[in-house]
Amino acid sequence: MTKRHRILIVGPNYAPEPIGVGPCTTGMAETLAQAGYEVRVVCGVPSYPHWKVTSRYQRLRIWRTVENGVRVIRLPYYVPSVPTTIRRVVHLLSFAVLALLIVGVLMVRRRPDAMVAIIPSALAAAGASICAKLFRLPLWVHVQDLEAEMAIATGQIGRSLWVKGLAQAVQRLALRGDRVSSISPAMCRHLAMARASPQGIVEFPNWARPDVTPIERPSSYRVEWQIERPFVALYSGNIAAKQGVEIIAQAARLLAHRDDLMFVICGDGPRRQELVDSIGDCDNVRFFDLQPAERLGDLLGLATIHLLPQIAGVADLVLPSKLPNMLASGRPVVATVAPHTDLGRELSDCGLIVPPHDAPAFADAIIRLIEDVPLRARLGENAQERAAARWNKQAILEGFERELSAVVTGHDLSPGTHRIGQKGWRAGA
Structure with a gap:
């Protein structure tokens, strides 16, 4: 790269959260930093899956650190000890509001060349979509969880049609990115229906840790x-x-x-x-x-x-x-x-x-x-x-870096639906 592109990643989960979305967002950010990008992450204080903020981050303040070449901004959002439906909504809304404020400040002080929004949270991704539109920035939306559909399937939303409609409307706003990705073919198909087009959608799967291999000795x-x-x-x-x-x-x-x-x-x-x-x-x-x-x-x-x-x-x-x-x-x-x-x-x-x-x-x-x-x-x-x-980590993350570079520079090499990190994938496979 002739220019050190600035990338802003927005999503509630990040290291040291041990499982779920956090390790995936962390791998994404650190790969970009190692490739020469200037990377900032706006995330929440670590609390998953325990639904309790870890002791180090319990003070009510914004935490700024540099971790493995990534500038991390952690926000003190609301984390319920018992995540009922209403409390989950407040949980995600509090992060979205704080993230929007911080992103607004960063746009003025250190405007990025592109943004990456992680779902969950669709609320925060919707805010990122609005900011990207206002500041004319490329936006990549990566969907780890189809929040609206999952909430409906698990009964978290209930039977209220207007609540379901509101959740789906927020998700549609969040998906207005130049690039939209998800972790499986079926989830990509859901995104294609939500966007009314498969164009600009890629499968960006999670990966296996390189240090996980079969052991022959007793654990x-x-x-x-x-x-x-x-x-x-x-x-x-x-x-x-x-x-x-x-x-x-x-x-x-x-x-x-x-x-x-x-x-x-x-x-x-x-x-x-x-x-x-x-x-x-x-x-x-x-x-x-x-x-x-x-x-x-x-x-x-x-x-x-x-x-x-x-x-x-x-x-x-x-x-x-x-x-x-x-x-x-x-x-x-x-x-x-x-x-x-x-x-x-x-x-x-x-x-x-x-x-x-x-x-x-x-x-x-x-x-x-x-x-x-x-x-x-x-x-x-x-x-x-x-x-x-x-599920090779190096192949998947190197493929993501190439795709993101093409989006940032406006040289989109692969506008059709495909799988990052593996050849031969086709839509609907």
Whole structure:
């Protein structure tokens, strides 16, 4: 680059949040900084998935730091301890208002060459869209979560037509970017319908961490957590409504007679205590907090089988960010999803899929993989190979940097719908 382009990224989630959108936005920003861009990030204070601001950032102030070459501005927005629907709206609105004020100041003091808005939050992305229009800046909108559709599918919005209409209107405003991307083909198709055109839409998937690889030795967590049973069914990540985690409790009860199997649930979120209360009397289930990111490979290597529950109706509204790392660990997955969905196709030959909310089928799939050693080994090898081919971090982020550079300079090399980081992808695949 002959000019050091200035990029402003706006989104509530960023490091040190350990899971979800935060690590993805962080990887995006740090890749651009390493490529020579001047990068600023406007984000919230870290609070996900615990719904509690980490102790370092609990003072009511704006935090400014430089992290791995990225200038980070963290805003003290409202974080509810119990994220009800109304409190979630206030949570996202408070970030959007603060972010809009900061972005306005940055436009005057250090005007960027382009903006990248992350959804969630659609409210903040809508504000970024307005600013980009006013200041005639290129805007890239990256959709990690179809907020309106997800809120409707999980019942968070309720049946009010005007509330649904308002949520969809905000999302339409947020999607007015020069480039719009999302993390799966189905989500890209949703965006194409929302924008009435597939032009300018790209699939920008999440990626597997390079340090997550299959381990042949016993995981260090076996000794640390005193897990003596030979087989482990592992769920790791956020524990919220869209995950449908109650099926794990149901399966654990159905398999309580198996003294060779331990269910390990490692994570946090608004439904964790509810899950603990529902299964606290079972001796084949253990709960643990989220573990450090640098130990993720060892944690995922603890699994004999990964568990990936999803409720009906959300499989094509989100592709779990944990999936690439699960595959990279070389362990098969049992998921509750329909075969015709993106997630179902992604798991073909990498695991077993059963209908959502069918606990007996979920339990039977777990036992099948435990008892069929050749099948388990084959699916695990396929999973690791698929992660290497489709979820390579370097290829995906280098592809994003090239695309963003073309948008910034006005030399859009690929206006049609395609997948970043892999050749041969086609719309609707």
